[in-house]
Amino acid sequence: QNGSATIKGVILDSGSPLPGATIYLKSTDYGTTSDFDGKFQISGVKPGSYELLITFMGYSDKVISVNLVQNQVLDLGRIILEASSEALEEVMITALGIKRETKALTYAAQELKGEEMTSARETNITNSLSGRSAGVQVVGGSSGVGSTSLITIRGEGSLIPGQNSPLFVVDGIPINNNTISNRSEGNLETDYGNGAQDINPDDVESMTILKGPNATALYGSRGSNGVILITTKTGKGSRGIGVTYNQNVTFESALRIPKYQNEYGQGAGGEFEFFDGFGGGTNDNIDESWGPRLDGRLVVQHDSPTSSGLRAGDFAVRPRDENGNFTDEATATPWISRPNNIKDFFKTGYTITTNVAVTGGNEDGNLRISYTDLQNEGILPNTDYNRRTYAFNGSYKLKEWLKVSSSVNYINSNSKNRPNNSYGTENIMYLWVWFGRQIDMNSLKDYWQPGLEGLQQFNYNYNWHDNPYFTMFENTNAFDKDRIIGNVKVDINLTDDLTLMLRSGMDYGNDLRVSKRAFSTQRFANGQYREDMIYSKEQNTDFLLSYSKKINEDFQLGTSFGGNHRKEENRYRRISANSLSVPGIFNFQNAAEPLSKTQFDDTKTVNSLYAFINVSYKNFLFLDITGRNDWSSTLPKNNNSYFYPSVGLSAIVSDMVELPSVISFAKVRAGWAIVGNDTNAYNLRNTFSFDEPFGSEQRVSASSILKNENLKPEESQSYEFGADIRLFSGSVGLDVTYYKSSVKNQILELPVSITSGFQSRIINAGEIENKGIEIVLNATPLKLKNSFKWNTAVNFSSNRGTVKKLIDGLDTYQVSENYIQVLAKVGGRVGDVYGTGFVEVNDPNSEFYGQVIHNESGFSLRDPNLKKLGNVNPDFMLGFQNTFSYKGFELGVLFDWRQGGVVNSRTVLIGGTSGMMDFTVVGREDGIISEGVIQNADGSYRPNDVRLSGRDYYWWKYNRGNEEVGMFDASFLKLREVKLSYQIPSKLIHKTPFEAITLSVVGRNLALWTENKHFDPETLSFNGGTVVPGVEDMATPSSKSYGFNLNVKF
């Protein structure tokens, strides 16, 4: 540009370059960022007087006044930024979206930047939190991309499984994080994911994790499990038009597949020959691998060719005589091991995410629009997950005193097929615990019998199973979900000190799930067509009046008063045609029997008023007081109003007294809070539920849950103490928090003996105490002049939940039951697991102490008494993040370690009885003696010497009722994330339209170290619609992913 001037310089931090600092001329569009040498250059500046502003996180802002004349090249030389006495200037978004100085906070909170979650990304943003924040536990789901992730903060305050999720808030609007199950109609559950997974990482500016009730008191009931505040990106700070383009491509493969044996094939007693797959041959009805040794002998198999040109398993089309006997002959084929048959069923999945965002702004306003397209193909054939997100965020200052803003996210997610979970033929992992180890998986790919396409599947067994490819391609569970999360907001500056915010927002979801089952499916001989419609709407309208005033030199006061009206509406419809007239037509008109129908709608309203006061003294002592009152429609008239207060205090010790010079900053904080909680809609009075009619007789069932008209709101009280210390000019930061919370009058659905007429009753009960510590350590162990830098961060947390009290006369609460029972016993730890096992010698003086006792026939004795088998919760969790940067390179490595906890594996138990698992090879030929003792008539013991057949031994020992045998240590260490990125030096792209280009190679969940070799202990199971931890129930393998990320800024 003619006559324009140029400014350049180098940004340094007492000697080493500072890449990434923001440099711009105030009130203009001119600006840039420093490159990895700390250098910057702004060209084409119109001559004039400017203020040059240099900002960088963790450093004090620097302003330089410049006066530019035509064609001047102003070299400012070395500009040294002062490390701000760290964090002092940091601000964090806190409850109700209020920005607070981090140093003033009276509670523990952690903030994650959006970019930490986008290069090595998780499709489900919940997973991105794993290992990154102390006290946050994330358990990834078991159905691949798109599955539910269970997240808990500071342990399980509620004893109700699935009710421990923190509240997710997007731009001030609470959103639902529900997992809605679809059991029933004879279908197994499908995991359609948790609500928060709809959030698109590309649009997230930051996530603040508010952990304890002190931090969340202003959110009321729903904040009692912590709050995750998501702030979406805006165009703020942009000068002119900015465009970013991000491309992420990752490949996924199964992380760990059970170890199967490869020495014996299908059958029983060492014998097998296929005839029709119904038992017409030798053990061809047997779906277990107790058959002949895989020694290459010739055996007729399901895929052996016949003289009629078909496959032996084409029973429905092979020629037959008038007696129904096949008239063609099948030719025996080699009986050989197929070590990779199951492994080969899984494929390499991929996820392609493309994001384009445009920002723009000026002094009065800004906006950002963003489009993101995510396409995933799963590691199971014909499974996918797609998500498109349209995001808009804008604000405009209409008047000096009036600002309007809005953010809207429209998200469409869909899938043509999501895999089924749990135990049964619809789950692919179930098929592998009942399988023939000799089966060539390729032989099943052509899954129709010729001429009977759409009518009759082809399989290796017809008694029990569906062909796995038939299951994946014909029996699909699709969904298509629209979600809109949006708000409009008005900020009014009434006076210099008084502001008013008005806001209304909505989280709207509409999900249509469509399941199809083809003819000849085991469970649906004549097919099935089913739709589940799930509609949810939550509206929140709130206001906040805020006043802040510097009273005198020492005191500053901030106070606010606000209110919120919330209305939740949910509608659920399920309609199913459980048999069809014509194959291949999937709609309700084609139903061959009366439709099965379910309908459930609910509505809930909560009104709230709240106020808070912040007082600061000399900017080193801070006091927070909050109070909130809720009125909930779900509680009885007399108990539907409840108030809860919180008080917090923090002191910057380093500003109050002289500390040794190594301590650059020290703060202590303490807080106390009470949080109330309501319940779900319709928990006060019993109702009858409709069943499907029997013939022409309509039917209803009595409620299995005893409702309660005298419910009270629950109350949780917590204390929190913490310290934030930074050493060596901020190169080491340590934040320690100790907390103790106790929930009283918890509203529980307490399981009761069914002999009382109910399975559970709703009551206020108990006192659950959680206490724990969280340690966050940040350090820069190495920082060299040549710009090499090593940052390390450790997030450690340990939580203990204890049951202090239940109700009078009751000392055990059954948290969940899915083969194992998770019990809360008074005095016991939350998450204790009980189950049955074998009788052991319990005399500590016996030389056989601890050994399993057997009967005279050599079978171990089962103990009908439940025994404690461990605890599902980890003893501690540790995330360990290291970042190495050098010039434009950055290498990040995140380890996630969970120590302790147990998990029950149904795959190992059932695969143990079916001869599938690797360990079942031992003893097949010669039998096996079960380890332990036999009790003599005189009460003494002798070593067991009775040899059982191999099959009897495994059948008895791994019986699925012997939960003890299937228990494994759930401790694991995962290489959660590896990321190597390179930012192309700005001088190389100086002349291009690009402002910055960053290329990354990324990987997630690349390695797993754990006790067992069969499955990932980080797993969930479903039971009756509830997500149950601590059980591996035919879980789809978790996946590792690797790929690259390209980020371009224009």
Added chain:
Amino acid sequence: TNDFEAINTNPNQPEVVTPNLLLSTVISSTVSRNALTGWNNGNIVSQLTAKINFTGFDRYDWGSESGLWNHYYGNLSEIEQILQISRNETSKNTSYEGIALVLRSWIYSNLTDNWGDVPFSEAIKGQTDGNFTPVYDSQEEIYTGVLADLVTAETLLEQGQPILGGDLLYNGDLLKWRKLTNSLRLRYLMRVSKRKDVSAEIRQIVTEGMIFTSNADNAVLKYAANSQVDSWPISIGRIGGFDEHRLSKTSETLLKDFEDNRLFSWFQPTDNKEDDPNLFAGMLNGLSEDNASTFNGGANNVSRLNQSFFYDAPDAVEAPLMQYAEVQFILAEAAQKGFILEDAKTFYENGVIASFEYWNTSQDFETYLSQEGVAYDGGLETIMTQKWLASFLVGLESWYDFRRTGFPSFIVPGQDNVNNNQVPVRFLYPDNEQTLNTENYQNAVSKMGSDDINVKGWWEK
């Protein structure tokens, strides 16, 4: 907040219903479950059929059968609701009340016969008394209560108030309900007859004659087969589930010895095309998995159950609660024991013929009834053997009879049983009772000695 109550009123489900809607639920689910129990458990333990796969139950690897326990107690809460509604002044109906008592008695007898001492007097009182940990009553107390309730039921049913729907057993025919009530009294009087003198009461019932007099009186549920939920459950399951059950060696031997045509009604010839197409072959009960699946050269050399009847048709099977034949055999036993003066032989022969008629099986009765082993010889085992055959699918009745009488004596544990060659006499208590009703569970166990499948109940001692 004024609209809160309206907002929190459940729009999906009623708070008040009429008893017919509950009665249809109870009858359809419990009676169907009884047939399924007969299929899965009763026929196996009594060796009418045998398991070729998943032989655990057949080998006496028994657990708690908690599903059955939950089913019974679950249905008792619907029965309780019927009782509350039908006893309420405004909705009073003695017929629904009577029917509810009959069904309740039947369920409690099954509960105590399966598990021993169970919650009875304090059970199903969570809502009314706030009792969530009911005490376990002794089997003797339960039977005292069951028999008294049946007497009460009879007087209520006698009043003849009309039934308005929901009666899937008798479609509102109260006379038949009265016959069922008294027939059940006979069943339970005979059950406790080793411990109590029941002769007078049996005599009185026989005199009054309000008992089953033909198969038309049978308490059986007919499947509507409109949809999967009102069809014979085995017919909508996987064929493997049907196929696990086979003709037992015990049944084969007896049915062939007697040239009993029920062989052809219940079973089908082997599938092996090399065999005689009319060959019926049974297998031994209580074999290990390997021995069962390779028995006689494999599955196609062992007879399946009659597939067209028991699997292919959703409504061929009727779910039985009680049949006329059983009543006749009870009377035959009563006469044989001298409880009543009538002729045991007549009752016995009526029972035999009734069973054939029930199964729609043609048989030359004169020949059949005159052959050795069948012809009435005054011995109890002869009666019990025919009663055993007639108990096909009738829940666990043949097991209870075997535990009480030791007949048929040819029921002996299979070679690979894991219960020291004893036929088990009860199920274990469900794990949930240990957790949720701990103290009463422990008291019950200590009264019995241990929670063990070999601990005998009161009436069989």
